[in-house]
Amino acid sequence: MEKILMKGNEALAEAAIRAGCQCFFGYPITPQSELPAYLAREMPKRGGVFLQAESEVAAINMVYGAAGAGARVMTSSSSPGISLKQEGISYLCGAELPCVIVNIMRGGPGLGDIQPAQSDYYQATRGGGHGDYRTIVLAPSSVQELVDLVYDAFDLADLYRNPVMILGDGILGQMMEPVVFKERPKRELPPKDWATTGMKNRKQNVINSLYLDPVKLEEHNWKLYRKYKEIEEKEVRYEMINCDDADYFVVAYGIAARIALSAIEMARERGIKVGLIRPITLWPYPAKAFEEVISRAKAFLTVELSLGQMVDDVKLSVNGRAPVYFYGRPGGMVFTAEEILKEIEKMRGWPDETGI
């Protein structure tokens, strides 16, 4: 199969079209701008809709309308833009509408900068908008994985009638790597018989998140809860590298995992048996991965481009059974493998200490 050298943002856009994305609504923001630019060029040629909205707020609500009308639809943005989309994401979850939302993260808070960061983890995995809801969050760590996960994202969205977020950072969006667009078997998906397409020959369809009757609202929220539980059971994804003989573990996702892997290789050369746990789904969180190694784990080191967000999920997964350390930089600047190596060495020096 043909390998093509592509920038992350553009590869993602191409994969979306191949995954059957029919429309895209977005608003420009760095470092994801190549993605809408690519779709603006390609969508009209390939029978899709591209529309640059007047704001992120409008874009996500266009997504809502299009998803409600039964289309495969995507939007993309970066941190401040995703904050604006939170209103719509809450409504999409409430109304159970499938869509794909890309967040190519940059440094914050506020305007921050356009350099890579992983500081939107809480926002992505905890809801971000109002109400008890979850979005499936996929965190690729290479351009190839970015491409592969786009297909999954659309399928998962349709399967569970829920927004799916692809969470990358500026580096992933901007880096060029060879990718292969593999033919994928089509997944069996439920019919969109709930969509508003005009009510000829059937009952009225209504897309809605309003439940004025408190009993009905509670029922609806329990129904969403059961769906989230099902996703937690069936859709957890993670990768474990060099873990078979390891007694120390680094936990990292996305681009941080790539850098951590170099550090792990350096550590192994020095005789430290350390492995990498790389969550691919950030929600549902792969607590399972920790169970596989907890009986022999001496310590865990969480590495993130933030001041410590995913480390909470690591601690929940480890649940006091081993020390959990954290190393991070708050976005903008990226750590080096050497810096992580130092932390790994420290972790080995303090095996009996409790974590941070």
Add this chain to the structure above:
Amino acid sequence: MKLVFERPKSLQETKTHYCPGCGHGVIHRLVAEVMDELNIREKTIGVAPVGCSVLAYNYFNCDMQQAAHGRAPAVATGIKRVLPENIVFAYQGDGDLAAIGTAEIIHAAARGENITVIFVNNAIYGMTGGQMAPTTLLGQKTETSPYGRNAQSAGYPIRVCEMLSTLDGASYLARAQVTDVKNILRAKSYIKKAFETQINKKGFSLVEILSPCPTNWGMSPSNAIFWVKNEMTKVFPPGIYKDWEEGR
């Protein structure tokens, strides 16, 4: 027996939740009659706003989506781009359309989005209990302008039809009032024209309808009608503001 009056097919049999003398019910009926007459019910998708008409999907007998506050034009855009051969309308109040959703309505109009918007202007926020709206008249008392709207601190009422008429993408803009039979029929003819604009793919259409809110104005239904006729129309003159067919 000869049948002389019946419920339009496009309206469901529902008990009204609107207050006595409210304009929303009348306007719902007009939209439904137009949908029947144009025979578009089965291919129409309506978008309900946030406001007193949030439950519009319980009244209209067509597919409906409920939108976040002010976002109906964006939601309608999303639907229309996916289903260009269907008919899409948004139904919005003045708080919804002229405050929180100002950007969405202006840009839907500027894009010439081929949708129809029914804009109910009752010069107040109904659902949340009578706060000042962007369309509240100078001097008008509301919960949040208790001494009467004062231009110095609260600014001036927004005239939506006039404002949108500067946009090339807007094809049909008209303002009516639901105050008496003649005006109600005129409102209906405007609504019909607005839907025909969309059917003919002529772009964005909006009908603003001056409508009483006796509850929050603190008036009897009949006084509320007089107030629309005598006070609101001075600030919001009824008429056709843009019509693609007549080149204005």
